[in-house]
Each structure stands twice: as structure tokens, then as C-alpha cells.
Amino acid sequence: DIQMTQSPSSLSASVGDRVTITCRASQDIINYLNWYQQKPGKAPELLISAASSLQSGVPSRFSGSGSGTDFTLTITDLQPQDFATYYCQQGYSSPQSFGPGTKVDVK
Amino acid sequence: QVQLVQSGAEVKKPGASIRVSCKPSGYIFTNFGISWVRQAPGQGLEWVGWISGYSGNTKYAVNVQGRVTLTTDTSTNTAYMELRNLRSDDSGVYYCTRLRGDAFDIWGQGTLVTVSS
Numbered sequence: 001d002i003q004m005t006q007s008p009s010s011l012s013a014s015v016g017d018r019v020t021i022t023c024r025a026s027q028d029i030i031n032y033l034n035w036y037q038q039k040p041g042k043a044p045e046l047l048i049s050a051a052s053s054l055q056s057g058v059p060s061r062f063s064g065s066g067s068g069t070d071f072t073l074t075i076t077d078l079q080p081q082d083f084a085t086y087y088c089q090q091g092y093s094s095p096q097s098f099g100p101g102t103k104v105d106v107k
Numbered sequence: 108q109v110q111l112v113q114s115g116a117e118v119k120k121p122g123a124s125i126r127v128s129c130k131p132s133g134y135i136f137t138n139f140g141i142s143w144v145r146q147a148p149g150q151g152l153e154w155v156g157w158i159s160g161y162s163g164n165t166k167y168a169v170n171v172q173g174r175v176t177l178t179t180d181t182s183t184n185t186a187y188m189e190l191r192n193l194r195s196d197d198s199g200v201y202y203c204t205r206l207r208g209d210a211f212d213i214w215g216q217g218t219l220v221t222v223s224s
Contacts, residue, residue, distance in 0.1 A: 034210040036152075043202055043214035044152065055212070087152055091209020094166050096142070098152040 006099035023088035032092035109133035111215035129203030
């Protein structure tokens with residue numbers, strides 16, 4: 001099975017900051033990497049698929065990059081509604097697996 | 108509007124079974140598979156299994172295999188997850204989610220399952 005790791009596990013940031021979250025896969029997953037945002041008490045929401053494809057309705061301050069085993073989610077100009085937990089997920093092979101999450105909270 | 112609506116919260120004793128329903132709307136049911144993902148309190152996301160909306164083929168996570176069964180009813184366009192022999196570590200929120208390609212693009216609202224004696 002493919003293991004996913006994320007760093008950092010949590011970070012504190014301020015509105016307007018640029019935030020970068022890293023996701024690493026235990027083997028080459030090409031670009032089968034998706035990012036989700038989850039707010040407390042809510043279901044996750046898909047932000048980015050195929051490593052860098054922004055979902056419809058997702059603000060352009062979110063971007064994704066990477067291929068192979070190393071991937072990045074970047075949020076530029078952090079907004080109040082962006083404080084949440086972010087998960088990466090590999091779709092290369094079953095079982096699809098998630099990273100442990102990165103919690104972004106207020107500095 | 109594409110959405111998945113799940114059944115309500117459940118409280119069960121260890122050893123019991125649950126069945127959670129998931130009713131999609133706004134798209135052709137047989138065009139997509141449904142996956143189930145669970146989240147223990149304060150923890151991350153764990154994939155439980157997948158069922159094809161077209162064929163009914165299934166895949167299950169190793170740690171629940173033998174205790175979980177995913178089914179669909181194409182007459183009512185509803186997906187179901189049955190989990191048997193419940194344990195305390197099965198407690199958490201269970202989500203159904205539509206699988207589009209390799210991404211979970213639409214999620215249900217979640218069903219809280221509490222296993223407690």
C-alpha cells in the first residue's frame with residue numbers, strides 16, 4: 001500500500017500570509033494526487049485534483065504542484081475562511097490513502 | 108444540484124451491526140462509483156471501501172474486510188454500507204463520497220456512529 005505523509009502537521013498563520021503544505025508519497029504516483037479542505041464538523045471538500053487542477057469554484061489563491069512523490073499545496077493571501085485542515089490523497093492505486101492532515105490555524 | 112444525502116446518527120453496542128444509507132441526486136447513479144470514508148474523533152480520513160454504481164463490484168480496506176459490505180439498490184438509486192461486529196474503534200463519522208476518476212468530488216454530510224456499551 002502507498003503511504004502518504006504531510007508536513008507540517010500544523011502551522012499558525014495570519015490573514016494575508018502565503019502558506020505551503022507538502023505531501024509525500026511512499027512511491028511514484030505520477031500526478032494522481034488530490035487535495036481536500038475540511039472545516040470542523042463539515043465534510044471534506046475537493047480543492048485540487050491531478051496535482052494541480054483547481055476545482056470549479058475554488059479560489060485562485062489555491063494552487064497545487066508536483067509529480068512523482070513530492071507535492072505542494074500553496075495558499076497565497078490567506079483568507080479567514082481558509083483556516084482549516086488540509087489533506088492530500090493518492091488515487092494511483094487502491095487502497096486510496098490520505099495523508100494525516102495539516103491544520104492551519106490563526107497565529 | 109449534485110448531492111449525497113446520508114442517513115442519521117446511530118448509537119450501537121459492541122458486537123452490533125449498522126447500515127448507513129447514501130442517496131445521491133443530480134447525476135446518473137450508474138455513471139459513478141461510491142466510496143466510503145470514515146473519520147474517528149479528532150483523527151484523519153480513512154478509506155473504507157468502494158462500490159461501482161454500474162456493476163456493483165466492490166473493494167474493501169483490509170482492516171474492515173470481512174465485517175463490511177457495500178451494496179447499491181439501483182431501483183432507488185441508493186448506496187448502503189453495512190458494518191458488522193462493531194467495536195469501539197469503529198466510532199466516528201462515516202462519509203459516502205462520489206468517486207470521479209481518482210478523486211472524491213462530492214461528499215455526503217456524514218453519519219455519526221457511536222459504539223458504546
